[in-house]
Amino acid sequence: MVAAAFRVVADAGASVEVLKVSHRFDLHGKPLPVLEDVSFRVEPGGFVALLGPSGCGKSTLLRLVAGLEPPSRGALSANDAPIDGPDPSRVLMFQDPTLYPWRTVRNNAALGLEARGLKHSHSPRVDKALRLVGLTNFADAYPHQLSGGMAQRAALARALVNDPELLLLDEPLGKLDSMTRITMQGELVSLWERSGFTALLVTHDVEEALFMAQRVIVLSDRPARVRADVPVDLPYPRHRGHSRLADLRREVLRLLGLDGTW
Amino acid sequence: MFLAKSQQSAETAGQSIADAPEMPAARGATWITGVWAAGVWLLAAAISRFIPDIDDFERTNLLADIMAGIGVVFVILALGSRFSGVRPPERARSVGPWFLLLAVVLAVWELLTAKFALLPRPFFAAPQGLLEVFTDDYPRLVESVWHSLRLLAGGYAIGAAIGFVAGVAIGWSRRVGYWAHPVLRLIGPLPATAWLPIAFFAFPSSHSASTFLIALATAFPVTVLTWSGIASVNRAYYDVARTMGASQSFLVLKVAIPAALPSVFVGLFMGLGASFSVLVVAEMMGVKAGLGWYMQWAQGWAAYANMYAALLVMALMCTGLITLLFRLRDRLLAWQKGIVQW
Ligand SMILES: Nc1ncnc2c1ncn2[C@@H]1O[C@H](COP(=O)(O)OP(=O)(O)OP(=O)(O)O)[C@@H](O)[C@H]1O
Numbered sequence: 001m002v003a004a005a006f007r008v009v010a011d012a013g014a015s016v017e018v019l020k021v022s023h024r025f026d027l028h029g030k031p032l033p034v035l036e037d038v039s040f041r042v043e044p045g046g047f048v049a050l051l052g053p054s055g056c057g058k059s060t061l062l063r064l065v066a067g068l069e070p071p072s073r074g075a076l077s078a079n080d081a082p083i084d085g086p087d088p089s090r091v092l093m094f095q096d097p098t099l100y101p102w103r104t105v106r107n108n109a110a111l112g113l114e115a116r117g118l119k120h121s122h123s124p125r126v127d128k129a130l131r132l133v134g135l136t137n138f139a140d141a142y143p144h145q146l147s148g149g150m151a152q153r154a155a156l157a158r159a160l161v162n163d164p165e166l167l168l169l170d171e172p173l174g175k176l177d178s179m180t181r182i183t184m185q186g187e188l189v190s191l192w193e194r195s196g197f198t199a200l201l202v203t204h205d206v207e208e209a210l211f212m213a214q215r216v217i218v219l220s221d222r223p224a225r226v227r228a229d230v231p232v233d234l235p236y237p238r239h240r241g242h243s244r245l246a247d248l249r250r251e252v253l254r255l256l257g258l259d260g261t262w
Numbered sequence: 263m264f265l266a267k268s269q270q271s272a273e274t275a276g277q278s279i280a281d282a283p284e285m286p287a288a289r290g291a292t293w294i295t296g297v298w299a300a301g302v303w304l305l306a307a308a309i310s311r312f313i314p315d316i317d318d319f320e321r322t323n324l325l326a327d328i329m330a331g332i333g334v335v336f337v338i339l340a341l342g343s344r345f346s347g348v349r350p351p352e353r354a355r356s357v358g359p360w361f362l363l364l365a366v367v368l369a370v371w372e373l374l375t376a377k378f379a380l381l382p383r384p385f386f387a388a389p390q391g392l393l394e395v396f397t398d399d400y401p402r403l404v405e406s407v408w409h410s411l412r413l414l415a416g417g418y419a420i421g422a423a424i425g426f427v428a429g430v431a432i433g434w435s436r437r438v439g440y441w442a443h444p445v446l447r448l449i450g451p452l453p454a455t456a457w458l459p460i461a462f463f464a465f466p467s468s469h470s471a472s473t474f475l476i477a478l479a480t481a482f483p484v485t486v487l488t489w490s491g492i493a494s495v496n497r498a499y500y501d502v503a504r505t506m507g508a509s510q511s512f513l514v515l516k517v518a519i520p521a522a523l524p525s526v527f528v529g530l531f532m533g534l535g536a537s538f539s540v541l542v543v544a545e546m547m548g549v550k551a552g553l554g555w556y557m558q559w560a561q562g563w564a565a566y567a568n569m570y571a572a573l574l575v576m577a578l579m580c581t582g583l584i585t586l587l588f589r590l591r592d593r594l595l596a597w598q599k600g601i602v603q604w
Pocket residue numbers: 025026027032034052053054055056057058059060061095222
């Protein structure tokens with residue numbers, strides 16, 4: 001059990017299949033289509049970035065994959081089993097940190113373990129995760145004592161503690177300063193390489209998507225459709241100045257309708 | 263909340279008065295407020311001691327001694343800081359202006375009642391009259407406080423517990439909410455004292471009837487505010503826990519309730535206030551013990567000094583209990599500091 005909890009092998013990731021998924025919300029009594037016939041597959045241990053304009057439905061898509069809501073139409077599965085509810089093997093790191101203000105950073109990070117009754121047997125994992133995100137000295141601080149970026153790092157630690165098979169990251173580095181951001185991008189990639197989970201990353205940042213992911217799925221405006229699926233055929237560790245990244249960046253910006261602006 | 267706020271602003275106001283003149287607090291600086299307080303307390307003591315009473319009061323000398331004692335304490339504090347350079351304790355400095363005012367009020371009160379009887383006699387009791395109640399009738403007062411506290415504690419605990427559980431249930435379960443909401447809307451706003459005739463008739467003893475009424479008065483605000491606290495919990499908190507595999511009971515106990523706790527405490531505070539008023543009414547109407555009964559009894563004998571003494575004790579009891587509740591809240595909601603300023 002304990003050995004399984006500290007997997008370092010690369011087969012720990014789950015596969016994800018999104019099949020013809022459409023989703024609509026009710027906004028003031030009118031249907032608001034958010035996702036339109038979205039399909040893609042992520043192989044076990046893969047790292048895929050979702051890129052799209054603001055409000056197109058990226059967070060909604062992650063919520064569906066996490067099992068927090070059922071899709072209006074279509075099917076989602078993980079490891080070829082249908083996703084019909086949340087599961088601790090698929091952890092979503094939300095766009096807002098949503099830390100519990102009444103818990104210290106350490107106890108926030110321990111939330112998943114506590115929810116599954118593993119708090120005492122697995123407590124070293126909490127310290128490990130806090131060390132990873134550089135919050136060891138703030139373990140006993142309350143969320144209102146953290147900066148925005150620190151809160152986001154605490155939320156990342158809270159997700160990592162669960163040792164997920166599938167990590168759903170909703171703009172996890174959005175609130176960090178550019179220097180911490182660059183460091184954390186590298187950290188996340190090496191963490192992913194070491195732990196072998198499957199990663200689905202939502203981001204606004206084209207460079208970030210290209211630097212981190214093996215594939216970048218470009219979504220259209222709302223309702224979101226898959227506009228392109230761009231493989232990033234570069235080995236890790238990547239070099240930010242690589243000319244191939246610059247080419248891919250131009251291509252992705254063009255797909256987003258931004259060719260003239262860069 | 264309002265209470266804590268006003269308390270604090272009063273405190274800071276007092277402090278600024280006290281601090282303003284001697285803020286530098288250099289070695290040997292005179293604590294002017296302290297000197298004034300000492301002077302007026304000693305003056306009040308002299309008035310009590312040397313101006314003859316209009317009537318024969320038993321405790322005039324004791325009153326004068328107490329006043330003189332307080333005066334001497336202020337003399338020591340003020341002179342001590344003058345000559346030794348030790349600043350008077352922060353606490354003394356902050357209450358100094360209040361003690362000064364208190365001495366003035368007592369001296370005037372003493373003059374108006376015991377010394378010259380300028381106010382209608384039996385109704386306006388003299389300070390030494392109140393003091394006499396405390397020295398001579400304290401066993402009965404202590405017993406009354408004990409009875410009141412016991413009755414209040416029983417009713418309040420039951421009401422708070424029921425209100426809390428009901429509030430959580432209504433806030434959490436749509437089905438419970440469906441059935442409980444109309445009942446709560448109909449019964450809740452009714453003052454608990456409206457049940458008084460029925461309660462005293464339906465319950466076997468006046469004690470159990472009063473416990474019921476106090477519980478009822480407490481339960482309503484606690485229920486409503488617990489419910490609203492649970493209902494307004496950020497939905498995202500549940501999503502966070504659910505995505506990590508939390509069970510329903512975890513969501514209730516570890517997410518909903520802690521998140522609702524600030525609101526629950528507002529309910530507990532309002533419930534406590536409501537329970538005080540029901541307690542007094544119940545004790546005046548039927549229970550043959552407690553401070554309410556003591557006041558009723560004193561009024562029957564036109565023993566106004568006893569009435570005021572009981573009123574004072576009741577005020578101290580109520581404010582003490584509210585303070586206790588706030589202490590508990592500050593301890594449980596320590597994480598809130600910095601979000602909400604008192
Ligand atoms: N619970 C909801 N009820 C109604 N409409 C919703 C709800 N959640 C999201 N929406 C709508 O769905 C659309 C997509 O929202 P979503 O949060 O998925 O966008 P996003 O791509 O993550 O945007 P951003 O990049 O700005 O975070 C928005 O127009 C939003 O108004």
